[in-house]
Amino acid sequence: MVNFNGNFSEETTILNVENRGLKYGDALFETLRVVANKILFWEDHYFRLMESMRILRMEIPMNFTMEFLEEEILKTLEANDLTNARVRCTVFRGNGGLYLPETNNVEYIITANKLASPFYLLSETTYETDLYKDFYINKGLLSTLKTNNKIINVLGSVYAKENDLDNCLLVNEDKSVVEALNGNIFLVKGNIIKTPPITDGCLKGILRKQLLEILEKTPEYELKEESISPFEIQKSDEFFITNVIQGIVPITKYRKKQFTNTVAKDLIGKLNMRIRLG
Template sequence: MTASNTNYCCFDGHLIPVDSVKITTANRAFRYGDSVFETIRCFGNRPFALGEHYSRIKRAMQATGMEPDSLPTCDVLEKKIESLINRNRYFISSRVRLMVFRKDGGLYTPATDQSSYLLEATPIDQSTFEMNEKGLVAGIFRDMGKSPDVLSPYKTGSALLYVMAAKYKQRNNLTECFIVNTNGMIIESISSNLFWFKNDKLYTPTIASGCVDGIMRRQVIALARNLNIEVFEMPGVSEENIRKADEIFVTNAIQGIQWVVGIDDLRYFNIKTKQLYLEFIKSIN
């Protein structure tokens, strides 16, 4: 936080106090969830894997029909992120959220495909990715299913499925919750991609199953293959088979690798997961 105790954001390239952002009731993200976003881990004032985040949000803009060239270049965006972090004095580590939304106008049919963007930052105390000491206890949310489609690989403002899954997690005193697709297969968790070890092989749902095309997912798959670990991308996983896993972990761009200790009364190890985590930390240092 700055010395004046004011938190700043970056709205369409301008650093302003967060309470000065002018968004009206005509905002399409507010009205229709007409937006896409990225969450980016920053160390010091340097965003991690920004090029991959930038590429994904450009693909998301294309998929939603927004004009991709209305977003600044990756180099410009990197400078805006650095300025935002410096202004807020988040010098250890931070979480930056990049939200892109279609400009005002129209009802369901947009009046324009030009977009605005908003960068927000919150501090993180840890100076690197840290694997959780206490394993996550997961449940399975089955009240709704995620449809595999042209938007399912991306993070969009239409996030009620994840909200409902988070409420299920809260009601059941869980620390993680898995999400199923419309075929009833487990494909991801609320904010992470899913991996599991079985007989020394690593498995993860394929993007075609409906899971988010995660930045950390790609990094973990590439790292595992470099370590000569066989990786199989599956059309999701049944509850029966996830319960038979030797180890389970989830990944995202903010927390890195987080291991799962249990589903209901079942318990899992984290030996191979921890080895993979240590190799990942070594690869980025």
């Protein structure tokens, strides 16, 4: 069942050809992890969505409160008989106009799919990645938003499949490594943990924010938000991807370099504890 502006339907063809998200990518989305009918990190997701809507000059409806959207999300889970789910909430400007919209009013769609596990689990399988250099991530503010303009991620995914890779790393115009196709990146060398700064063009990730807060309170690690070069990756001990759905995904191989996952194991335990206590 799909929630379209508060109305439920089994139809998946509810959008018409004038939809601005379809025509121009004039849309934002949040991917949410819901466990036992609790939306993880909901406040962070909500405020990121509101901030992004303001940046895109969308009109935020008066009823778009945190409580309203949470209720709509939970109603969608109930309609699909789910309590643990991966949820996508997409917000797009109303139909009409060419590049210049006729309205700044918004509509929304909420979908939900079954979540494999209620806990973050660390995979022990081989996970290989490499650089995707055909196109670059721009360092500007728009790159930090979760918009529907994800064609680089699509092409990178095709490239990964064609080259038997599990993922690809995206770079910006300075040739700094920014993020993976589906999440933020963290590099470990000794007790130093690095992640690219938002100013490099990486997504303003929700799980990235959670890990930064955890690391700031963990004295055995030194956290640095600094640009990461491809050469630096090959000198590191550990390398992993973060996103809200999977948690922490250890990269085991980058070109000829093999990585451990000791720090990832430690951090995923701290992350699960943070969720339980929260």
